[in-house]
Amino acid sequence: MLFSLAILLFVCPTVAATTELQAQCTGYDRLYNGTSCYVVVAPTKTQHSAKLSCNHYLGYSGHLVHIKSAGVQAAVKQAMTNYPNTTIPNIWTGSELINSSAAFPDSNNWGHYYRDGTFVTPTYLPWNAGQPITSVTYKRVMYTKSTDKISNSAESIVYPYVCEYEEALKQPVTDLEQKCVALASSLIPLFVNGVCYALHTIYSNYNDAKKLCNDIGGYDGHLAHIRTMSELWIAEALRAVSYSNYLRVGIEQTNLSSTDPNNGWYLTTPKNQSLPTTFLPWAASNPAAGSRTIGVTAGYPKSFATIANTAAYPFLCQY
Structure with a gap:
């Protein structure tokens, strides 16, 4: 047998x-x-x-x-x-x-x-x-x-x-991924490594933009934090879709009296304490003194530009 x-x-x-x-x-x-x-x-x-x-x-x-x-x-x-x-x-x-x-x-x-x-x-x-x-x-x-x-x-x-x-x-499908892909057609989503990025193509100044990352119920959103070249690539891919020269992200110079444009930059959120950041791949002729916020702009490999917080541009949210 x-x-x-x-x-x-x-x-x-x-x-x-x-x-x-x-x-x-x-x-x-x-x-x-x-x-x-x-x-x-x-x-x-x-x-x-x-x-x-x-x-x-x-x-x-x-x-x-x-x-x-x-x-x-x-x-x-x-x-x-x-x-x-x-x-x-x-x-x-x-x-x-x-x-x-x-x-x-x-x-x-x-x-x-x-x-x-x-x-x-x-x-x-x-x-x-x-x-x-x-x-x-x-x-x-x-x-x-x-x-x-x-x-x-x-x-x-x-x-x-x-x-x-x-x-x-293959990875397990999460609640956040499902909600990210199902966002309203007015937004452009990209789910990457457990993070949902949502491009807002409406133009907004910085103070308004950082209050508008509330697209997904149950998740605290904020303007995107760019800390690595991979995250910069993601943001640049979304900027290109917006057809804007600049895409707002969640980095600002919080000390309004500072005259040093190279230092004092922070990752900010509406609810939590700001965190200092040293990943600052400046584009040519940047940073400029007096402009307190950052936008992703075109160019390789440096793609950060300082922009006035009152200027209106599309912005990128992160959940």
């Missing part, structure tokens, strides 16, 4: 259990391959808007697709081909230029970015002939189905896109 059972176990193939993501990854617009679910989104968006939109499956930190191997490349092409009734020639990927002041053709200067601003330097870059083009605006990567290759492009151009959800990134 035991001998027969041993033979049966030997000859029967092992069948891998279907994962939750694999079971959910069904439909005309999606394809499960390897350990990722790829979702084709036909409505076009700019790259900075597209990378905030990968929320089909909560708990997986969805991001624009990383074409990191020939297998992924083939899966993306197949997913685009399967999409019915619409021809999708190009899609945005999650690859971006790391340092805009360095050489564009340098393969080490491109990264597969995740939604928290971290990235992996690619070892597989199937560029089209003559790519990448050296241009101050061509800092993002798209994939073209007809050539089966990638090219760099300006982030302001609109294309369809492919979102990727990885088994390895």
